[in-house]
Each structure stands twice: as C-alpha cells, then as structure tokens.
Amino acid sequence: GAGVSQSPSNKVTEKGKDVELRCDPISGHTALYWYRQSLGQGLEFLIYFQGNSAPDKSGLPSDRFSAERTGGSVSTLTIQRTQQEDSAVYLCASSLYRMMGYTFGSGTRLTVV
C-alpha cells in the first residue's frame, strides 16, 4: 500500500479482555516496529522485526504483550488480560532494511475501561 495501515483506529475494551492490533506495513519494507505513546508522552519502543531475524522484544513491558509478523508483512500486536495502564496509542512503523526515517501509521487508540 501507499502507507502504513493500522486497524482498528480506535478500540475500547474491558479490563481483563484480550485485544489484537493489526499493522500492514509499506509493501517491500522489511523492518517493522511497534511503539506505544501515552497521552502527552513520547514514543516508547515495544518490539522490532527485521526480515527473518529474531525480533527485538526488549521493549515489551510484560509477558501479557506479544507480537508476530506473518510472511514478513502483516504484524499483529496482542495484549492479553488488558489493564487500564495499557491505554495508549499504539503506533506501527516500517522501513527499508538499513534505511531509517521510517514511516508511521496513524496508530490504534486503545482505551481500557
């Protein structure tokens, strides 16, 4: 596609429920990143996929968070047993291998009530 697409754009869920957030990167981009942005804050790194290499999961805040990338393209971020502190905008970005200045999607705004 022309840009990074994320769905849903907004998600309201009850505390304790699981949620899945989807990211469609730019076609041909081998690197894919997930970041989290809390209200009025900067971006917090979560996880990074690069080609067929093992993902860098060092930013995942707890074992309730996981992500996968199927076929080197679409990625899903899963949050199990959501908590109120998980409320944030979850941003996905992609880039060409070894090239930075990656392109962000518009994010998924997650609200846990």
Added chain:
Amino acid sequence: GESVGLHLPTLSVQEGDNSIINCAYSNSASDYFIWYKQESGKGPQFIIDIRSNMDKRQGQRVTVLLNKTVKHLSLQIAATQPGDSAVYFCAEASRESGGTSYGKLTFGQGTILTVHP
C-alpha cells in the same frame, strides 16, 4: 539509562518568525538522529535526519544542527507557518551491537510548537 530529552516542552511563535527546537541526547554511541512532526490524531511524520559525520543538514525550510561535543541537536524552521503547529520529537539511534544496521529509535518527550497567525 540512555535517554533523549528536550529542553523546552512548549514553544509559541508568530507566523513568519523562525523557530528553534532543541534536544539533548545522552547516548554517546548514537550516530543517527531524526526529527519527526506529529499532528493531532496522526502518527509521527519524518522531517529530516542527520548522521554523526555531519554537523548541519538543510531541507526545505528546515535545518538540523548537531553538536556532538555537547550532545545537542536542534531543529530550525524558517518562516514558521500555522501549518507547522504540531509536536516535534527528536529521535536517536545507534548501530546494533556487532552490526552495521540500526535497530530501534529512542524518542524524546516532544516539544509543542504553536504558531500564531
């Protein structure tokens, strides 16, 4: 731990003035820096980048300056326009251990730029 931070959380300017947004970084291994602009409800948008072998880079109405001695980065916007109103983030990256490629970006907290007509 390593971090990237901003000196000024808010900046208000008049239309037509020049704007300067500052950023301090602490990771001496960082050798790649990017400025992003984020408008309300949107993801960050790439503005300009600079590598550590340079101290200045110019784009269209924007200039990034890098001072490695004091670990300082700035974004200058010439003839600021109302459409420039947004949150501006600096971000830094270093090469992955033992490798030649970059991994994650570390972002600062952001500066809110407001341009008054």
